Amino acid sequence: MSKERIYFSPPYISDTEMAAVMDTLRQGWIAPVGPQLDQFEESLSQKFQYPNVLALNSGTAALHLAVRLAGVGAGDRVIVGSFTFVAAANAVSYERGVPVFMDSERDTWNLDPGLLNDYLKATQGKASFPKAVIVTHLFGQPAKIEEIAEICAQYEVKLIEDAAEALGTTSSGGRFVGGVGDFAALSFNGNKIITTGGGGALICKNAADHQRAQSLASQAKMPANHYLHEEMGFNYRLSNVLAGLGLAQLGRFDEIMERKKARFQRYHQALKGLPWLTPKEVSGANGWVYPCVMDHEIGVDELIRRFEAANIEARRFWRPLHMQPLFSGAEYVGGSVAEDLFRKGICLPSGAGLTFQEMSRVIGVLEKV
Numbered sequence: 065m066s067k068e069r070i071y072f073s074p075p076y077i078s079d080t081e082m083a084a085v086m087d088t089l090r091q092g093w094i095a096p097v098g099p100q101l102d103q104f105e106e107s108l109s110q111k112f113q114y115p116n117v118l119a120l121n122s123g124t125a126a127l128h129l130a131v132r133l134a135g136v137g138a139g140d141r142v143i144v145g146s147f148t149f150v151a152a153a154n155a156v157s158y159e160r161g162v163p164v165f166m167d168s169e170r171d172t173w174n175l176d177p178g179l180l181n182d183y184l185k186a187t188q189g190k191a192s193f194p195k196a197v198i199v200t201h202l203f204g205q206p207a208k209i210e211e212i213a214e215i216c217a218q219y220e221v222k223l224i225e226d227a228a229e230a231l232g233t234t235s236s237g238g239r240f241v242g243g244v245g246d247f248a249a250l251s252f253n254g255n256k257i258i259t260t261g262g263g264g265a266l267i268c269k270n271a272a273d274h275q276r277a278q279s280l281a282s283q284a285k286m287p288a289n290h291y292l293h294e295e296m297g298f299n300y301r302l303s304n305v306l307a308g309l310g311l312a313q314l315g316r317f318d319e320i321m322e323r324k325k326a327r328f329q330r331y332h333q334a335l336k337g338l339p340w341l342t343p344k345e346v347s348g349a350n351g352w353v354y355p356c357v358m359d360h361e362i363g364v365d366e367l368i369r370r371f372e373a374a375n376i377e378a379r380r381f382w383r384p385l386h387m388q389p390l391f392s393g394a395e396y397v398g399g400s401v402a403e404d405l406f407r408k409g410i411c412l413p414s415g416a417g418l419t420f421q422e423m424s425r426v427i428g429v430l431e432k433v
């Protein structure tokens with residue numbers, strides 16, 4: 065293939081990030097503690113009004129600790145919005161919990177509060193009543209989180225937000241998502257809106273949970289002059305070197321968002337002439353990716369093949385978890401919203417570093433269809 069590959073959502077790294085990593089190394093804080101780590105947590109907390117932030121080595125680790133702190137144990141049910149990445153359901157399995165998958169609503173494509181309310185009402189007082197609910201803000205589009213939080217509060221169920229894709233996203237109530245539930249997970253994986261190469265963070269509404277999470281993430285070491293342990297912990301903390309990278313990325317967050325917006329305007333313009341491809345716009349979304357619904361006889365697989373032929377990486381939507389072989393036989397609540405989206409959805413390349421020339425190549429493939 066002659067033309068250079070256009071990746072789906074590559075990291076957007078500048079000299080600022082490189083200098084930040086070098087500085088961190090020079091200062092000698094290479095362990096998973098250090099001033100950059102504290103500052104990274106503090107900056108996330110200030111910029112997005114998050115209560116208690118704990119930086120971890122992945123978003124999945126954050127989901128796992130959230131599930132554990134929500135009190136989920138063997139056999140406990142946890143509601144998981146089905147239209148998402150597998151990490152949320154795996155986190156439930158790590159604690160021997162049982163995921164119950166639930167469909168999306170059509171407005172934001174996230175967990176349907178109506179279905180949730182009906183389920184909690186029907187199972188109230190029974191053994192099948194869930195311990196927690198995990199809601200994803202998919203593609204950086206805010207779920208109906210205030211409504212969901214109200215339902216969870218009414219039934220006294222812990223609410224975990226999977227905000228891995230949604231840093232900077234605001235809810236219809238004007239709050240940054242991730243700061244609404246009892247717990248939230250962020251991810252700084254390479255393809256997310258800001259990156260530490262690999263990393264994540266757990267947000268806890270209350271300080272006691274935060275303290276416990278901090279202990280669990282550091283092998284549950286007790287305060288003593290030697291290694292003393294009373295319970296099993298994990299090695300989940302983010303390296304201080306990577307926190308240095310995260311801090312530099314966070315300093316460029318607004319610039320990254322601006323660049324994404326400019327690129328989305330360009331796509332919007334181009335897609336006006338293509339009635340078979342409809343971009344999704346949810347107010348408050350951070351624009352992590354550019355998701356579209358396709359209504360054309362060639363289908364999404366063929367469109368992805370045509371992008372591949374032009375050396376362009378486009379992606380299908382997440383395959384709903386209730387359709388995954390890993391969870392065959394799991395309980396599923398709802399209809400076919402997530403299934404329809406999976407069949408018809410495609411995300412166009414959307415990195416902040418994408419050039420307008422590269423976008424013309426992407427649009428060219430679409431126009432040929």
Ligand SMILES: *Cc1c(COP(=O)(O)O)cnc(C)c1O
Nearest residue numbers: 122123124149151228251253264
């Ligand atoms: C990326 C992602 C995760 C996992 O984050 P890692 O940092 O890769 O462990 C979890 N949930 C969703 C929705 C994601 O997109």
